[in-house]
Every structure is written in C-alpha cells, then in structure tokens.
Amino acid sequence: MAVNLKQLAELLGLSQTTVSRALNGFPEVNAETRQRVLQAVRETGYRPNRAAQRLATGRAYSIGMVMPIAAGIDSDVHFGEFLAGLGEEAVKHDFHFVLNPSAPEDEEATFQRLAASGNVDALFLAYMRANDPRIAMLKSLSMPFVVHGRSIGETRDYPFLDIDNTGAFYDATRLLIQLGHQRIALINGPDYLSFSIRRRKGMAKALAEHGLNIDEALVHHSLMTDEHGYRSMQRFLQQPDAPTAVLCSSTVLALGAVRAVNQAGMAIGRDISLIAHDDVLPMLKPENFSVPLTTTRSSLRAAGGRIATRLIAGILKSGAFPDQELWRAELIVRASTGPAPQK
C-alpha cells in the first residue's frame, strides 16, 4: 500500500536523487519536474519513512523528554498545560515529542539512552531542584536542550527559561505589607523544587525590608493539590496567632485554601487576604473564584511554546534566540486582597 521513494521515482521515471531533492526544496531541480513530483506525492499519498530519513540525516524532528513514573508519583495538573504550549508550537514545524517514561532514580540513564537512541534531536528538562545533577548530565550529551526553570547553586551557563519567582513573590508580599499585613503565611510547592525555594526567598526579602521575618509555622510545603491547600489553610486558621494574609504557589492550592476560609466563616479579602500564583490553567481561573483572586500571573502554556520555539530553532539552526530568559510575572490585583483587619 504505502509507496517508498524508490517506487515513486520509478513511477515518475526519475532518479531517487531528483525526487528527494524536489521534495526537500533544493534549487537544482526544474520547476516543472518539481510540480510533477508533488503531484505524484499527492496521488500516491507518499510519506517519507522517518526512520530512514533520520538514519540518513541524523535528524529526528522530535523533542525528547523523560516522564518520571512510579507507583507513588502523582500526575501533575500543570504538566498537561505546559505540554499544550509545547505542542502548539511544535505542530507548526511538524515536530513531535518522544516521552520516555522512567523511574525517577533511572532518570539520568534514561536521558542518556534517549540521546543515544537517535530518536530525538533535543532534550527538555523541568522540575528543577537545587544543585540539580541532571544539568551537568545534559551538558555532557552534546545535544541541544532547554531547561524549564533554573537550578540553584549550579553553574549558570546552561540554556533555560524561567520566571522570576523571587520577584513575583517579593512583589506580592510587598503589596500585602503595604496593605498593613504583618503576619503572612505561605502555602508553597514541594520544598526541594527550586521555584519553591525562590518564592520563599522573595517573600523573605520583602519581609526583611520591613523588619519582618518569616515565621516557620506559617510556611507549608506540599504537592500542589486542592487537598493540601485546604489542610494548610485550616491549620493556619487554627493557630493562636493566625495570619491575616496568605500566599499560595498555585491556584490549585488556593482552591483548597479558599474552601477552608469559607468553612471557617471568614471572608476572603476582608478577614484574610490571599494572593496566588496563577499559571493560567484553563481549568481554574482566578477571576472566577467567588472572590476573584489577586495573582502573580505567568502563562505556563506560553512558556511551553517559547521553549519549543527555542529548541526547534536550535535544531534547525534557524535564527538565534537568547539562551537564558527570565520572565517577569505580572501582579494582578483583584478582590482577594484588602487592608489588614484591625485587631
């Protein structure tokens, strides 16, 4: 059923060389001949075999990533959205993705195998940690890659796209302080992830500038689920000296947090202020909360798109992009923040 180059060439009475060149846009082929070839492709439904193409060119038109898989590992809501961004861009260039599942402890080996397999042209890495060893590994692979996020303490010379997490939570905290809040809590992501570390740092910095310190009892780290948001907030509210404002690392956490506040009979924006980081998940829009949420916003989807763009440009060597990008998150004020309640 499926034709190959050879058959197509025979059919046209041309050599494989010419047909190949016609298809790949080489100049040394007659315009009329090229049209004949394209016509034949349309008629036969010819599709080049990518494996052969790759064997010949060394190019796979694909971006590889490893997905950590284990019985205990949760799927992440944010992952799908990021992937959508990657895909949106990739489809424009006819690129695809290779997802290689791997146990977390084998992750580095999986990257190596992925690179050696010839199945991919570039690698993508996320969920960065402090002193992440995977960066050095990827650098040793001599294959383009981009990191989403940044490590901490690692050398700085690797390609990344990150948002200014420190700045975002600094801004958010400063706003709260200006509104008169003194006891501010943080419901953060997992404590080993670098974005969590940075957000905490941003908060600490703003507090410090006003002579305040982080109260360890007011900082929780957890996976970013509704459940954890709920529990954290509940615990905060039960404390003798409860916070008057809370920062959340995700709208998913905020969801649970808001639930806890409501259940306690308190009002968001009046009794307690809330600012969340908004990854612009279509599933959960901060402006649709019963009390619209003040947020630091940066689209995860846009980040995915940008990374795909850079990766593809790197592979195709078309156009140069900055190697390191730090996006600033916008602080968008809505109704969930208000002046600190008077004692």
Add this chain to the structure above:
Amino acid sequence: MAVNLKQLAELLGLSQTTVSRALNGFPEVNAETRQRVLQAVRETGYRPNRAAQRLATGRAYSIGMVMPIAAGIDSDVHFGEFLAGLGEEAVKHDFHFVLNPSAPEDEEATFQRLAASGNVDALFLAYMRANDPRIAMLKSLSMPFVVHGRSIGETRDYPFLDIDNTGAFYDATRLLIQLGHQRIALINGPDYLSFSIRRRKGMAKALAEHGLNIDEALVHHSLMTDEHGYRSMQRFLQQPDAPTAVLCSSTVLALGAVRAVNQAGMAIGRDISLIAHDDVLPMLKPENFSVPLTTTRSSLRAAGGRIATRLIAGILKSGAFPDQELWRAELIVRASTGPAPQK
C-alpha cells in the same frame, strides 16, 4: 563518543552478526562470547541506534498518539493521569510514546502520517464521540490500536477498553431514588463525548424504571472544570424547584459544585446529595472533601496501564488479551448521600 555496532564488533574481534545475535538473545552464540559482548557493552556504554534498528526490523518500540492542539483547546486534567498509567506500564517493556500535536481538523491526516512515518508500532485513540470517524480510519491503517472509550452507533468490531458508564450512572441514580430523591440533576461532560451520552442514558434508565423522567433544566454539559461545576450547581440551586440530588461526571466538577452548595448555606448529604464519578485523580480525592463524596469509581491510571499492556502485547505478539473490555465502576457510598429532605 558513542560507539556503534561496527566499532563494538571490531573491538571484540567479532563480526557484527555475532554481536547483534549475542545482544538479541539468539541461541547460536557461545555463552562465553555472549558474556564478553555484554561486558564490552557495559564498558563502552553502547546503545543501539533505534532508527537503524527500526529500519531493519520495522519495529519502533513506541506507541503513537495525537494530541489535539489549538488556541482554544484546554488541556485536560484527566489526560496527565491517564498518561501516567500508560507510562507506568510502558517503562517495564522499554517502550516510549510519540506525541504528535495536531489541529483537531487535521487529526485523521496526522494519524496517517504517524502510521506512515514508521515512528510507531501502534496507535492509541481517546475522547470518543458518537459515530466517530477516526475508528474506521485507524482500521484502514493496518496497525494495532486500542481505543479508550467506545463510540456510539459505530460498528462494534474494534479493540477498546471502556468503563460501563451507563451502568455506573444507573447504579448511582438508583441509589438516589432509593433514598427518596425525585428531582435529580446531572452535571455532565461535553455533550458530544460518548461517555457523557452514556452516563446520561444510565441516569435516564434508572429514572424511567421508577416512572421518572429527566428534566432538561437539570442537565448541564460542559468541560469538566471547577468553574463549570460551580456555575452549574449555582444555577440549579436558584431554580424554583431545585434538585435534591446531583450527579457529577468528575470530581473536578464536584469541587465547584460543593463550593456552590456551601455558599448557599446548605449542607451536602443532608440538604442536597451528591454523587460524582471518581477517576482516582491524586490531585483530588473524594474521601478528603469536607463531606466525603459518594462516588462511582474507576481508575483512569489503571485503564492507561491496561491499554499499554494490550498494545505492547499486540506489537510483540506475546500473549493474547481480550479485544474488548468493559470495566464496571464501583459505587462507593460515603457521606455526601443521604435521604431526600422532607418538604
């Protein structure tokens, strides 16, 4: 840096044939020689080039799927969880995935290209609709595939794994009727997806058995987000003859629905009963809701695993599995269901 078969063979003073056979477990190679080869592989870090392997064998060790991508298309929370299940199983057999993004209108063409590319050994299809044309397409591709879900009205002879949506919502509705509920609402998924259609059908069937009908004003179809759950429930409660029980097609919808109920000052399980379908998303556990949710449960992750198993067995021709599977969802009663309130 990376060695190939030829170099490895030279290094060992063997032919490529022998090395290849040693690696692929053929019997006609001396045990001692095989050990030497394996040792050399360990030392050199040799990894076979998958493209070459595939060109030679026609086997890619990968499962293809297309991801619909468009500016307006939302990423789906459920997708990540399903993928985790697929991956968990795939990693055991050293399979990977090829994700091909595609505009929804090009989806069929993308499947064809994916199949022709030689990049994948099998295809996977989900988000089934009524009279889904993609099934006929996949059948024409002469490549193994499994459908997650079922179409409606299509021929029945294609491999699928589905849950008994009709049965699940039939059971749930019957329970509510037994508890005395007469006005039951449904917050369903998108109306064009076949699981939504079947769930509604199951509900209708149980109602009919008790001489009741679906009230169209009590059925909403939407994407399964918190926001939509909230809005639907809010609208239900505002109706003059509000329902006393509600079915939700997802715990994500239930999240919003519960919020609306609380906001109205009503109590789940007493003033209004709620049953949700639980895909067992780690992000959102029904037992952790402030009032634990009665659910129809079927793990999306398990479904992913099973589909991967079947696909891989189909590719490797190892072991036979049933071609069509219909899983029954468990009805798990928790505190969100109670007797219908007396007027």
Add this chain to the structure above:
DNA sequence: TTTTCCTCCCAAAGCGCTTTGGATATCCCT
C-alpha cells in the same frame, strides 16, 4: 568555433542495524 558555465539530472555510497545463507570445525555414530 572553441571554451566555459549553468542547468538539471543520475549512479552510488553510505547511515547502523538485522537477517539470510552459508562456512568451518567439532563431535557422535555406524
């Protein structure tokens, strides 16, 4: 007219692997 230069096309050599079809040596049996 001869020479040079394009234009347009082709044959053939890989890319790195698997697999077919022997070869060679050893061993057992009659």
Add this chain to the structure above:
DNA sequence: AGGGATATCCAAAGCGCTTTGGGAGGAAAA
C-alpha cells in the same frame, strides 16, 4: 574412517532515505 549432526561464527544483502561527485547538454563568453 566416512557421513551427518551440531555448535559457532561470518560476509553480505538489505531497510528507505540523503548526499557526494559527477555528467550531458545547451547557453553564454571568448
């Protein structure tokens, strides 16, 4: 000792594509 198994190994032919290194023929330059 001769013949057939048996155990090990190898050379070479692809898989379907790209790319190198020409080559024929006509147009432009000398």
